[in-house]
Amino acid sequence: MTDTLPTLHSLAEALRQNRASSASLTEAALARALDPAGEGRRVFTELYGAPARAAAQTSDLLRASGQPRSPIEGLPISVKDLFDVAGSVTRAGSAVLSDAAPASANAVAVQRLLAAGAVIVGRTNMTEFAYSGLGINPHYGTPRNPWDRATGRIPGGSSSGAAVSVSDGMAVAAIGSDTGGSVRIPAALCGLTGFKPTARRVPLEGTLPLSAQLDSLGPIAASVSCCAVLDAILAGEPVPSLTPFPLRGLRLALPATLVLDGVDQQVAAAFASARARLQAAGALVDEVEIPEFSTAATINAKGGFTAAEAYAWHRKLIAERAASYDPRVISRIRRGQEISAADLLDLFAARKQWIAAVEQRVAGYDAMLMPTVPIVAPPIAALEASDEAYFAANGMILRNPALINFLDGCALSLPCHAAGEAPVGLMLAGVAGQDRKILEIGLAVEALLRNN
Structure with missing residues (x-):
């Protein structure tokens, strides 16, 4: 699916050769967003119509004078609704914060x-x-997955x-x-590429x-190259010149614990095909027992860091505006109310030991390999209609990606499905750094998977 989409590199080249302008790219992006027949609403x-158009004009002037600021100069980029943008209210997809003060920075x-020349087209x-x-949102609606739009399937979230x-x-x-997977899950379910960096590399301020x-x-x-460019900019690092890792002799650890449990037929077939192609190219794929993966749910049984830290942040808002929350979100946040300081200290200690044990098991391998999400995107309507179906799907979809956050x-x-089939993501994961x-x-x- 992604091979039909333009890359940052191809668009930067089009701008360099004057086959496109930032203004034209921005107008096209805004037109799609405003199309009443599309998903934009x-x-x-x-x-950010007016600010985006102004930024695009500035980019075109800078490029014309030979002063592009980075490889993303003049390219339309969206930011999630939890990033502060000066002058905008940061709602985080909620009605609870709709009357909050706009961000000051x-x-x-x-x-x-912005410093790299990106044109921010809007908040997602x-x-x-x-x-x-x-990715279901009762306040602002749920964008439909590009695959099987007639059915209306989840895009993945958050x-x-x-x-x-x-x-x-x-x-x-x-x-x-x-x-717990909120970049990788929607990337996988929508046939795109998503990268979760080692957390400390990109500042969370704002x-x-x-x-x-x-x-x-x-x-x-x-x-992948698009993600590498953006990751470097977000991390405040020079944009790297990456060299594809040799596939012959590449050592991949396929966890034999948990990550293949409950995999549906479409994911199983796409993953098996990708694995076979890697092995045919000379990669070594070893099934490795990682029993710690089966203990992660027990360690986090009370809701883990997410429930504890979310409740600490939300407790005053909940006291004042509980009725405005999505009931399926507030129920999970409230689990943090029962987590004591002793529980949290135990969790810090358990995580440290867990990380050390997993790192030891995969030492000597270049990466771990697994399906990003074990099922293809289910229909929105079925999950909206049933709490049981909602929470079952949520647990299944978060399971594999969340292991890497805890690690x-x-x-x-990255996509590994055949053209025209349901999107399936292949996850390559490493330890910190x-x-x-x-x-x-x-x-x-x-390159291997795209070379049909």
Whole structure:
């Protein structure tokens, strides 16, 4: 699916050769967002029409004078509704904050994008307060997945609007957050590429939190190289010159614990095909027992860092405005009320031991390999109608990605399905600090899977 979308590189080249202008790209993105027959009204909680057009004009002038600021100069990019943008209200997909004061300054991530010449076209819809992997939002509507739009399937969350803004050409790339998979899940379900960096690499200042221990900020885009460029800009690092990692001799650990449980037929077939192609290209894929993966749910049984930290942040708002919350979100936040200081200290200690044990099991491997999400995107209506179906799907969809957040690792999701079939994501994951290596492995795997 993503091979039909323009990349940052292809558009930057079109701008360089005067085959396009930032103004024309921005107008096209805004037109798609405003199309009444499209998903724009569910994708964006706020569009920045006038500021985006002004930024595009500035970009065109800078490019004409030979002064582009970065590889993303003049390209339309969306930001999730939990990033502060000066002068805008940060609603985080909620009605609870609709009358909050506008932000007085940009989030660090937004400021870095603007300094690099990005044209911010709007704020994207999301699961309320980022607390679900499904992308369903009762306040602003749920953007429909680009696959099987007639049925109306979930886009994945919590960065739901982010993914659909890219799949539908309303932005060239999107910036989201990932606490338990919220960048990788919508990327996987919508046939896009998403990158979750090692959390500490991208500052969280100016971003409405879910869990300070687990939150990380990353891109959703058309390719691995797009994600690498945006990741570097967000991290305040020079844009790297990446070299695809050699596939021959690449050592991949496929966890034999948990990550393949309950995989549906379409995901199983796409993943098996990708695995076979990797092995045919000379990669070594070893099934590795990681029993710690089966204990993660027990360690986090009371709701983990997310419930504890979300409740600490929300408790005053809940006391005043509980009725305005999505009931399926507030029920999860309230679990944090029962977590004691002793529970939290136990959780910190257990996580430290858990990370050390997992890192030891995958030492000697270049990356872990698994399906990003074990099922294809289910219909929105079925999940809206049933709490049981909603929470069952949410747990299943979050399961694999959330392991990497708890590991404090980094991970890339890239499409591995055949053209025309339901989108399926392949996840390549590493331990903390292996970001560049994961991206270079991703470049090689992407080229292999796209070479039909």
